[in-house]
Amino acid sequence: MMVVVVLMVAMVVAMAVDATSFITVSNASKEAFKTATLLKTLNVNSLITGEAGVGKKSLAKYILPDAPVLDASNFDELLTTLESSTQIIITNLQDSPNLKTIVDNIKLNDIRVIATSNNHLNNDSLDELFSIKFDIPPLSQRQEDVEALVEVFSKEASLLFGVQNEFNLENFIPDLTKNSNSLKRQVMISYLLQDIQDVELMDIMENYLSSKLGSNSDYRNHLYLYEVPLIRAGLYKFKSQLKLSDKLGLNRNTLRKKIADNKDYL
Incomplete structure (x- = not known):
């Protein structure tokens, strides 16, 4: 095991x-990094937007390497930190239960803030607070x-x-x-x-199935776990249902039926 x-x-x-640390190979990521580098030299607040996993937090920590990092959903902890900090990184701003209170506390305590959000926020208080806003495109772009x-x-x-x-x-x-x-x-x-052995693969399958078994139709319900990888690999390797049916020792109509039965996974 x-x-x-x-x-x-x-x-x-x-x-x-x-x-990861922020990767700068594409033109989009280079531009985002240039903006972040500029922000390191300016005493202004900034909001970084983009989907989860695009590197928002990495850039925020690059801009304010010594600042505490708080998630906006941890409202009470965030308010406490705002009372004792001169700079802060606030992540997931879209999850804040009370944006106005956060903005008011930031202004009251004159705190430098870099915030991140998974989506654009239409809020007049935020527009006033953040002098610079920039977006990081998803990795698909x-x-x-x-x-x-x-x-x-x-x-x-x-x-x-x-x-x-x-x-x-x-x-x-x-x-x-x-x-x-x-x-x-x-x-x-x-x-x-990539170098897994058949015994190790069977151990993984056993571990997975041990928590799934219990009904009277388990064999039929879990057959796709074996058939789908075999069909996928065979179609990729042989490029033909006819060749694959021959290699698997199956009637061509039987293979077609199995492909149809597993169409959601193929």
């Missing part, structure tokens, strides 16, 4: 730590940054797992659904699994 434990640790690490991030994450995976294998990019399609958060998780898991 060792591989299961390692896999779970990798997933937790990938989700718990900051995704910054493909050059994706390649650099994959390299960074694969090096982290090599150190984490204590192996020197080169990360295999064949058939690797970056998961950008949550930007660098989903990409890092994917690279970590892919790196760990």
Whole structure:
């Protein structure tokens, strides 16, 4: 079961730590970094917007490296920190239960603030507070940054797992659904699994299924876990249902039915 434990640790690490230092390869990320560099020299408040995982917090910490970082949803803790700080980073501003109170306290205590938000906020108080606002595009619009991030994450995976294998990019399609958060998780898991043995793979499946079994139709309900990867791999390798049916020893109509039954996963 060792591989299961390692896999779970990798997933937790990938989700718990900051995704990365801000990557500046694409033109969009270079422009965002230029703005952040300018803000380091100016005593003004700024709001950084963009989807989760695009690097907002990394840039905010680059601008104010010594400032405490508070999530806007932790309202009471945030108000307490505002009473004793001269500068602060506020993340997830869109989750604040009371934006007006936060803005009033920032002004009252004359605090330098860099804030982040997952979306644009239409609020007159915020417009007055933040002299500079800028947006970071999602990774789907910054493909050059994706390649650099994959390299960074694969090096982290090599150190984490204590192996020197080169990360295999064949058939690797970056998961950008949550930007660098989903990409890092994917690279970590892919790196760990690229040399997995059949016994280790069966251990993972056993661990997964042990919490799922209990009904009278478990075999049918979980058959897709075995059939879908086999069909996917076969179609990719042989490029033909006819060839795949021959290699699997299945009637072509049987294979077609299995493909139809699993259409949601293929």
